[in-house]
Amino acid sequence: MTRVLGVGLLTGWGAGVAALPEDARRAAGERRVVSADTPPLAGERFRRATRECLLGVAAVEAALRESGLDRAAVAGPRTALVYVTAAAYGASNHGFIEAGSARPARADGGLREMRGSALYFPYTAPSAVPAEVAIEYGLTGGYVILVGGAAAGVDALWQAGTLLTAGRADTALVLAVETFEECAALWARGRWTTPRPLVEAAACAVLQGGGELEYGPGDASTLETLVARRAGETLACGPLVGLALARAAGAPRARVTGHWRGRRAQIALAT
Amino acid sequence: MSRTLGRTSAVAVVAAGVVTPLGLDLDTFWSALCTGVDGISAIERFRVDDLRVGRGGEIKKLRALRHGRLPRCRASALLLLAADDLLARAALTADPARVAVVVGTALGGVEEGERALHEGGARAAAGGLYDSPAQTLAERLAARGPVLTVSTACASGATAMGVGADLLTANAADLVVAGGYDVLCRFVMRGFDALRSLTRERVRPFDRRRSGLLLGEGAALVLLARDADAPRVRLGRLLGHASSSDGSHVAAPDPEGRGLEHAVRGALAAAGVGGEAVDFVSAHGTATLLNDKIETAVLRRVLGARAGAVPVNSIKGALGHSMGAAATLEAIMCLLASRDGVVPGTAGYEEADPACAVDVRGVARAARPRVSLSTSLGFGGCNAALVLEGTS
Numbered sequence: 001m002t003r004v005l006g007v008g009l010l011t012g013w014g015a016g017v018a019a020l021p022e023d024a025r026r027a028a029g030e031r032r033v034v035s036a037d038t039p040p041l042a043g044e045r046f047r048r049a050t051r052e053c054l055l056g057v058a059a060v061e062a063a064l065r066e067s068g069l070d071r072a073a074v075a076g077p078r079t080a081l082v083y084v085t086a087a088a089y090g091a092s093n094h095g096f097i098e099a100g101s102a103r104p105a106r107a108d109g110g111l112r113e114m115r116g117s118a119l120y121f122p123y124t125a126p127s128a129v130p131a132e133v134a135i136e137y138g139l140t141g142g143y144v145i146l147v148g149g150a151a152a153g154v155d156a157l158w159q160a161g162t163l164l165t166a167g168r169a170d171t172a173l174v175l176a177v178e179t180f181e182e183c184a185a186l187w188a189r190g191r192w193t194t195p196r197p198l199v200e201a202a203a204c205a206v207l208q209g210g211g212e213l214e215y216g217p218g219d220a221s222t223l224e225t226l227v228a229r230r231a232g233e234t235l236a237c238g239p240l241v242g243l244a245l246a247r248a249a250g251a252p253r254a255r256v257t258g259h260w261r262g263r264r265a266q267i268a269l270a271t
Numbered sequence: 272m273s274r275t276l277g278r279t280s281a282v283a284v285v286a287a288g289v290v291t292p293l294g295l296d297l298d299t300f301w302s303a304l305c306t307g308v309d310g311i312s313a314i315e316r317f318r319v320d321d322l323r324v325g326r327g328g329e330i331k332k333l334r335a336l337r338h339g340r341l342p343r344c345r346a347s348a349l350l351l352l353a354a355d356d357l358l359a360r361a362a363l364t365a366d367p368a369r370v371a372v373v374v375g376t377a378l379g380g381v382e383e384g385e386r387a388l389h390e391g392g393a394r395a396a397a398g399g400l401y402d403s404p405a406q407t408l409a410e411r412l413a414a415r416g417p418v419l420t421v422s423t424a425c426a427s428g429a430t431a432m433g434v435g436a437d438l439l440t441a442n443a444a445d446l447v448v449a450g451g452y453d454v455l456c457r458f459v460m461r462g463f464d465a466l467r468s469l470t471r472e473r474v475r476p477f478d479r480r481r482s483g484l485l486l487g488e489g490a491a492l493v494l495l496a497r498d499a500d501a502p503r504v505r506l507g508r509l510l511g512h513a514s515s516s517d518g519s520h521v522a523a524p525d526p527e528g529r530g531l532e533h534a535v536r537g538a539l540a541a542a543g544v545g546g547e548a549v550d551f552v553s554a555h556g557t558a559t560l561l562n563d564k565i566e567t568a569v570l571r572r573v574l575g576a577r578a579g580a581v582p583v584n585s586i587k588g589a590l591g592h593s594m595g596a597a598a599t600l601e602a603i604m605c606l607l608a609s610r611d612g613v614v615p616g617t618a619g620y621e622e623a624d625p626a627c628a629v630d631v632r633g634v635a636r637a638a639r640p641r642v643s644l645s646t647s648l649g650f651g652g653c654n655a656a657l658v659l660e661g662t663s
Binding site (some may be wrong): 261 | 377391529545
């Protein structure tokens with residue numbers, strides 16, 4: 001069975017499962033968005049990287065640490081990277097659109113000009129986050145990027161399991177990042193899409209092995225309910241948060257489910 | 272055919288449907304490609320007067336759907352038009368719960384997102400999500416299986432076909448509607464204009480005078496089924512697919528093309544064939560200085576001594592770079608070339624470049640490839656390759 005070696009988790013509540021409150025709704029109070037801190041990744045390499053890129057890199061670092069793997073163990077063509085997000089391109093898209101609008105520039109220290117520039121445009125693509133991760137860790141294997149909420153998070157786990165089972169990778173990283181702060185007003189307008197609170201998150205699961213995945217439609221798992229209660233709405237990160245909770249509870253196996261836009265998907269993994 | 276190619280993971284490409292600047296259905300698109308019609312024109316749908324370049328592969332007028340109304344979201348409209356064309360050629364005969372939708376896009380519903388920012392409204396805000404057009408397509412098809420949106424930038428259409436094949440192989444669906452789409456909009460024109468990637472001249476893939484790309488728009492869908500379940504009348508088979516990451520730069524391809532080579536070799540291995548089996552290459556061929564040179568180097572390494580004799584083309588000179596739609600359109604073109612024994616020319620190609628020493632021609636030629644290789648690259652170091660077998 002495909003097994004989870006470790007899960008790195010950063011959320012608006014802090015790092016790891018231990019930071020999650022017992023009741024996210026109550027802990028959020030009146031906040032519509034619970035923002036995640038920007039990871040303090042320094043250096044020339046990250047001078048242009050967006051906040052969501054930094055969150056992605058930090059989540060992978062945490063996942064490798066928890067899995068007991070060093071960078072050399074994942075570098076190269078035998079590690080696949082599957083990235084999933086419903087929303088993390090929103091901030092960069094918003095910034096690029098605003099930079100090109102006819103409205104007068106605010107005194108923002110050149111931020112608006114920068115966001116309309118050639119250097120910033122590639123960061124509007126969802127692929128920018130996994131690109132920064134791939135560059136940082138030297139990942140050159142299978143590469144799939146999915147867009148969607150929690151059901152797509154399950155799809156990403158399935159795709160990673162498929163790459164392992166088919167022998168196309170020895171290790172697979174499933175990374176999900178969700179940011180909402182910059183587009184909070186848009187999310188508020190479309191609030192029928194998600195219940196409050198929206199909690200920013202970045203999560204990465206390290207998978208190895210292969211075999212039966214029990215992927216398909218399914219009813220909501222107890223883990224899905226637990227994720228919603230403890231973490232809030234983390235969209236594509238939800239199934240990975242579920243895996244982190246299952247591992248923290250010492251469960252040998254986890255059935256994770258995720259729901260998005262009328263569809264619920266499930267998958268079972270050894271934890 | 273004397274020999275069976277492909278491993279058990281090969282899937283049938285039953286039928287295809289498209290909407291492009293060259294034509295609003297598959298037959299028109301194909302005949303335009305073969306006869307050298309130019310799909311590039313001055314962009315009329317949005318403001319371009321403040322940009323360096325104001326041309327592209329714009330679809331001037333959308334036709335009506337056979338059933339129902341076109342949505343306001345242009346990305347969704349293009350997808351529904353391609354589906355309309357597909358369903359005119361093949362029916363979705365499976366249980367709706369076993370019909371999956373996998374579509375690739377570089378931009379999703381970004382134009383709706385832009386509209387939402389400027390005009391407001393909950394519907395536009397939701398439409399701005401990159402997976403909204405795929406949801407619209409699934410609703411229109413009444414598909415209740417997995418609905419996946421892939422966004423590996425300009426390789427999305429190939430990655431989506433690969434993921435669709437994986438769904439069939441894993442028995443997670445019985446039919447998959449897979450493909451890609453993207454719209455030519457101000458957002459992406461501003462971006463590529465800022466990057467100075469757009470040419471003021473003609474798009475000339477692999478030509479010595481090539482000076483950049485022009486963007487286009489369109490949608491392309493294929494109906495995939497497990498080989499054993501598919502009807503005998505089909506376009507061909509997807510024998511193998513693979514993807515890879517460059518891990519070298521956010522916007523530029525790896526200068527040695529190592530990631531692309533890894534994807535190509537992976538797709539060939541998945542297909543159970545070597546480079547010697549490749550009869551035709553549909554290149555990404557954007558007509559940027561770097562891309563075409565890198566692709567040439569990769570093809571020469573993979574095809575070896577035959578590299579100069581295997582026909583190569585790029586259809587981006589005729590319809591522009593249609594981003595998420597490009598790779599699916601190119602895969603379809605490969606299968607039609609096998610069916611009809613014609614390899615479309617590379618519009619704009621006139622003068623050979625020693626740095627691009629592959630067999631490219633400006634006009635269509637008679638050839639009936641059995642096995643085709645299609646390559647794709649995209650922002651974020653995305654690479655994807657497909658190995659296809661036609662029905663010649």
